Amino acid sequence: MKQKPFAITLDVGSSLANETGSWRSEKPLYVDLLPPCNQACPAGENIQQWLFYAEEKNYEAAWRQIVKDNPFPAIMGRVCYHPCQSSCNRAEIDEAVGINAVERFLGDEAIRKGWAFDPVENLSGKRVLVIGAGPSGLSAAYHLRRLGHEVHIREAGPMAGGMMRFGIPKYRLPREVLDAEVKRITDLGVTIEFDAKVEDLEAALAEGFDAIFCAVGAHIGKRAYIPAGETAKILDAVTYLRDVEVDEDKPMLGRRVVVYGGGNTAIDAARTAKRLGAEEAIIVYRRTRDKMPAHDFEVEEALEEGIMLKWLSTIKHVDDGKMVVEKMALDETGFPQPTGEFEELEADSLVLALGQEADLTFLEDCDGIDIKDGVVAVDQSMMTGRAGVFAGGDMVPAERTVTVAVGHGKKAARHIDGYLRGTAYVPAAKHPVATFDKLTTWYYAEAPREHRPYLEVARRASTFDEVKQGLDEETAKFEARRCMSCGNCFACDNCFGVCPDNAVKKTGIGKGYAIDYDYCKGCGICVAECPCGSITMIPEE
Amino acid sequence: MTQTGTPAGSSATSSTASQMTTDSSLESRDVMSTSAMTTHGPSVSPDPAGYHHGVVPEALFDGPAAQPVKFYQVGSFAVGNRLLPMADRSVQSDPNRTNSLTSGHRACQGCGEALGARYALDAAMRATNNQMVAVNATGCLEVFSTPYPETSWRVAWLHSLFGNAPAVASGVAAAYKALGRDDVRVVAQGGDGGTVDIGFGCLSGMFERNDDVLYICYDNEAYMNTGVQRSGATPPAARTATTQAVGTDPGNVFGQGKDLPRIAMAHEIPYVATASVADLHDLEAKVERAMSIRGARYIHVMVPCPLGWGTASCDTIRIARLATQSGLFPVFEAEFGEVVASSPIRRQVPVEDYLKPQKRFAHLFSPTRRDDVIDRLQAQADRNIRRYNLLPTAGQPAAAPVAEEARA
Numbered sequence: 048m049k050q051k052p053f054a055i056t057l058d059v060g061s062s063l064a065n066e067t068g069s070w071r072s073e074k075p076l077y078v079d080l081l082p083p084c085n086q087a088c089p090a091g092e093n094i095q096q097w098l099f100y101a102e103e104k105n106y107e108a109a110w111r112q113i114v115k116d117n118p119f120p121a122i123m124g125r126v127c128y129h130p131c132q133s134s135c136n137r138a139e140i141d142e143a144v145g146i147n148a149v150e151r152f153l154g155d156e157a158i159r160k161g162w163a164f165d166p167v168e169n170l171s172g173k174r175v176l177v178i179g180a181g182p183s184g185l186s187a188a189y190h191l192r193r194l195g196h197e198v199h200i201r202e203a204g205p206m207a208g209g210m211m212r213f214g215i216p217k218y219r220l221p222r223e224v225l226d227a228e229v230k231r232i233t234d235l236g237v238t239i240e241f242d243a244k245v246e247d248l249e250a251a252l253a254e255g256f257d258a259i260f261c262a263v264g265a266h267i268g269k270r271a272y273i274p275a276g277e278t279a280k281i282l283d284a285v286t287y288l289r290d291v292e293v294d295e296d297k298p299m300l301g302r303r304v305v306v307y308g309g310g311n312t313a314i315d316a317a318r319t320a321k322r323l324g325a326e327e328a329i330i331v332y333r334r335t336r337d338k339m340p341a342h343d344f345e346v347e348e349a350l351e352e353g354i355m356l357k358w359l360s361t362i363k364h365v366d367d368g369k370m371v372v373e374k375m376a377l378d379e380t381g382f383p384q385p386t387g388e389f390e391e392l393e394a395d396s397l398v399l400a401l402g403q404e405a406d407l408t409f410l411e412d413c414d415g416i417d418i419k420d421g422v423v424a425v426d427q428s429m430m431t432g433r434a435g436v437f438a439g440g441d442m443v444p445a446e447r448t449v450t451v452a453v454g455h456g457k458k459a460a461r462h463i464d465g466y467l468r469g470t471a472y473v474p475a476a477k478h479p480v481a482t483f484d485k486l487t488t489w490y491y492a493e494a495p496r497e498h499r500p501y502l503e504v505a506r507r508a509s510t511f512d513e514v515k516q517g518l519d520e521e522t523a524k525f526e527a528r529r530c531m532s533c534g535n536c537f538a539c540d541n542c543f544g545v546c547p548d549n550a551v552k553k554t555g556i557g558k559g560y561a562i563d564y565d566y567c568k569g570c571g572i573c574v575a576e577c578p579c580g581s582i583t584m585i586p587e588e
Numbered sequence: 589m590t591q592t593g594t595p596a597g598s599s600a601t602s603s604t605a606s607q608m609t610t611d612s613s614l615e616s617r618d619v620m621s622t623s624a625m626t627t628h629g630p631s632v633s634p635d636p637a638g639y640h641h642g643v644v645p646e647a648l649f650d651g652p653a654a655q656p657v658k659f660y661q662v663g664s665f666a667v668g669n670r671l672l673p674m675a676d677r678s679v680q681s682d683p684n685r686t687n688s689l690t691s692g693h694r695a696c697q698g699c700g701e702a703l704g705a706r707y708a709l710d711a712a713m714r715a716t717n718n719q720m721v722a723v724n725a726t727g728c729l730e731v732f733s734t735p736y737p738e739t740s741w742r743v744a745w746l747h748s749l750f751g752n753a754p755a756v757a758s759g760v761a762a763a764y765k766a767l768g769r770d771d772v773r774v775v776a777q778g779g780d781g782g783t784v785d786i787g788f789g790c791l792s793g794m795f796e797r798n799d800d801v802l803y804i805c806y807d808n809e810a811y812m813n814t815g816v817q818r819s820g821a822t823p824p825a826a827r828t829a830t831t832q833a834v835g836t837d838p839g840n841v842f843g844q845g846k847d848l849p850r851i852a853m854a855h856e857i858p859y860v861a862t863a864s865v866a867d868l869h870d871l872e873a874k875v876e877r878a879m880s881i882r883g884a885r886y887i888h889v890m891v892p893c894p895l896g897w898g899t900a901s902c903d904t905i906r907i908a909r910l911a912t913q914s915g916l917f918p919v920f921e922a923e924f925g926e927v928v929a930s931s932p933i934r935r936q937v938p939v940e941d942y943l944k945p946q947k948r949f950a951h952l953f954s955p956t957r958r959d960d961v962i963d964r965l966q967a968q969a970d971r972n973i974r975r976y977n978l979l980p981t982a983g984q985p986a987a988a989p990v991a992e993e994a995r996a
Contacts, residue, residue: 055737057736058737059739060737060738060739061690061738061739061740062690062691062692062694062733062738062739062740063690063691063692064692064738065692065693065694065738066692067691067693070697102671103670103671489665489909489935490665490666491665492665528671537670538668538670539666539667539668539669539670540666540667540668540669540677540681541666541667541668543668543680543681543683544666544667544668544678544680544681544868545667545905546703547695547698547699547700547702547703547904548691548692548693548695548702549687549689549690549691549706550691553683563691565691566691566692568696568697568698569697569901570697570698570699570902570904571698571900571901571902572698572703572901572902572904572905574902575902575903575905575906576905576906578666584902
């Protein structure tokens with residue numbers, strides 16, 4: 048027997064023998080929640096995850112994370128209307144994270160460094176025809192190719208890009224960027240046939256494709272009946288923007304150009320006309336500015352460039368050199384009503400930007416396809432009423448943006464893959480959303496957003512140089528680090544540090560943490576102090 | 589469960605005074621030169637790490653660019669930061685931290701004192717290269733950590749009586765001095781009862797002799813271990829077992845109690861600081877700073893007590909944060925009797941936000957709201973804010989106060 052001091056009879060022991068976990072009635076559990084940015088992204092990007100890599104300066108990993116969902120980071124970083132930022136929790140503290148700007152930085156970095164997609168493995172032997180080389184068609188083609196299928200695109204136009212080329216002016220999307228990101232897709236083995244308008248879907252089906260994805264876009268400008276003199280020059284915005292892109296001789300509209308409409312296309316047409324030499328470009332819209340469907344920042348940029356806006360006005364008659372405009376007034380429901388007051392407006396030409404329609408004649412003789420209100424009905428899997436024929440982008444009922452179109456392409460590709468393999472694609476269940484109340488924002492330092500520098504107004508008004516500039520690396524990294532990683536652990540060590548019982552363990556770099564339930568008393572401090580809401584309490588069994 | 593090794597912290601270490609003196613490494617260790625030994629008192633040297641205590645994070649302010657990388661995500665406020673080199677992270681983020689107070693201790697769920705003690709001693713262990721002896725006063729911390737024959741301590745640890753911890757610590761320091769050892773440092777610790785009341789005479793003596801001891805008080809504002817009786821650190825209006833919420837002036841009386849950090853400052857010792865479990869980086873920096881100084885040092889750490897304060901166990905850190913953000917608990921540091929730095933309030937809240945979640949103040953809100961009492965407590969907070977300059981940027985747009993309740 049060991050000799051012990053006076054009055055000591057027991058061996059010294061550690062408190063580790065006392066498993067205090069038995070006190071617990073609730074226990075903490077690590078969870079992943081859906082960050083609001085990811086939830087809002089029409090293309091389903093895992094934004095929180097690629098920002099996580101960007102914070103570490105691991106830009107290639109960040110880019111590869113984006114292209115899992117969206118093959119166009121550099122394009123998105125320019126033309127996306129970033130609903131992610133509108134839903135960003137950081138806006139409640141200072142300003143939303145400039146996700147779009149970081150995405151552009153990553154996209155540009157990829158072009159600079161020449162990063163390519165991973166080569167395709169496990170070819171399926173299935174052939175898919177994609178109709179239309181716009182954002183939706185290219186996105187579907189890309190995803191289908193990565194899933195191992197052979198993909199052929201037929202494009203009615205002479206170049207790839209669809210509305211990204213024929214609708215979005217160069218000053219918003221430089222063509223080198225578009226070309227670089229399209230080339231990456233063709234490098235993957237996707238083939239594109241130009242000037243190859245599909246006139247008859249049945250004929251295409253008869254060629255033996257295993258599935259078809261239709262994404263022809265909406266390229267026909269809507270017309271409105273406006274009485275006009277014989278010499279009046281009227282054209283639609285879609286045609287105008289397309290001609291600017293395609294024609295050697297840029298269309299000339301005269302000294303004073305009036306654009307009719309209140310959407311983004313109207314703004315694009317007016318800004319383009321100004322760049323092509325119009326001294327004055329006037330947007331006429333029947334309602335007020337706050338009712339305009341155009342995005343506010345685009346209206347702001349247009350105003351800075353000297354575009355004039357005429358609210359509460361409709362065009363009644365157009366003649367050579369002038370047009371008659373009727374003043375409107377909003378009624379109590381916010382709808383514009385004619386006032387009977389007229390005025391004359393001098394103008395050399397009128398551009399109609401009243402919305403677009405899809406040319407769906409190629410589907411007319413096709414069994415099972417349901418066309419309603421100018422768009423094609425599709426089910427949850429983006430499939431039309433005809434088995435094996437899927438559709439997406441502007442020709443199906445949805446918001447008409449590039450990002451939505453890209454999202455359709457991804458979604459359709461996954462379902463087409465399931466269709467081709469005979470195992471229906473079932474999307475993973477969505478996690479609960481990481482709402483602001485789940486965060487402990489104390490741990491996030493205050494930091495304003497780094498704004499992208501704007502080209503000085505004088506310079507951009509006469510050129511097609513890109514208006515918005517990109518972020519440099521330092522700024523992009525700064526911006527990425529403003530991400531709060533809502534609902535997803537980012538290894539801040541708070542749980543590991545704040546446990547009064549040392550019951551949180553590190554499990555290795557990049558592997559997160561584990562609760563030692565032998566000692567966890569269930570106090571919940573780790574849950575309360577987790578900055579991003581990635582731990583929750585559940586009742587003990 | 590395994591504990592990853594630290595030089596001094598083998599599993600189930602329950603060092604006693606006898607173990608300390610029979611430390612096998614003692615004889616073989618180089619004895620420091622006597623000239624260094626005789627330098628009694630402080631050796632306040634410039635901090636090579638460039639810390640600016642009390643002002644975190646530096647990147648927020650126009651201070652010197654001591655931090656090479658800007659972290660706007662966390663890092664400045666959270667325990668760790670994966671983007672920083674290991675050497676620059678907090679002690680608590682280190683998977684190989686000492687874990688001075690290990691699992692299995694019998695503190696209540698969400699104990700602020702258990703947390704504060706581990707924060708402080710782990711930092712002291714790093715600062716002393718694990719050459720540290722801790723002396724403990726009686727109190728919760730001692731009772732819940734060492735029920736015979738178990739111990740939760742993984743540091744050399746010594747307990748004698750309720751009131752004599754500062755004297756025992758002075759003795760340990762004197763013993764090492766007699767042995768010619770100046771590498772082993774002494775830390776004494778206790779709760780507010782053992783410090784402010786029962787051990788006060790010994791503590792004052794330790795201060796005035798400028799003994800080479802860091803004394804850390806974990807202040808939970810009453811005698812919690814024995815059933816929540818009032819101490820000299822109990823705030824006015826708080827209900828305790830001995831200051832019941834009855835009568836016209838319910839709870840503890842205004843105008844009583846001691847402000848021990850200020851009493852310590854009055855001894856003009858080299859270093860006095862207050863800290864909170866709500867600000868780990870600040871607490872660790874202060875312990876490290878204290879360990880870089882010789883002579884008597886005092887750190888007063890606020891540690892909420894879920895049991896005694898009547899708060900949810902998960903709210904321990906939040907309550908501590910509200911205490912500092914309301915101004916009721918000023919976080920500052922002082923050298924030789926003068927305040928040299930204070931932590932600015934970042935998101936100011938009214939004292940009500942701090943009082944309301946605590947059942948010991950419930951009588952201020954129900955059955956009738958006692959605005960008169962709340963206003964007096966607010967006046968105390970306002971006085972702290974003035975006295976310690978807790979709102980240095982007041983009046984500037986950046987310092988807009990936002991109630992945490994409104995954000996949560």
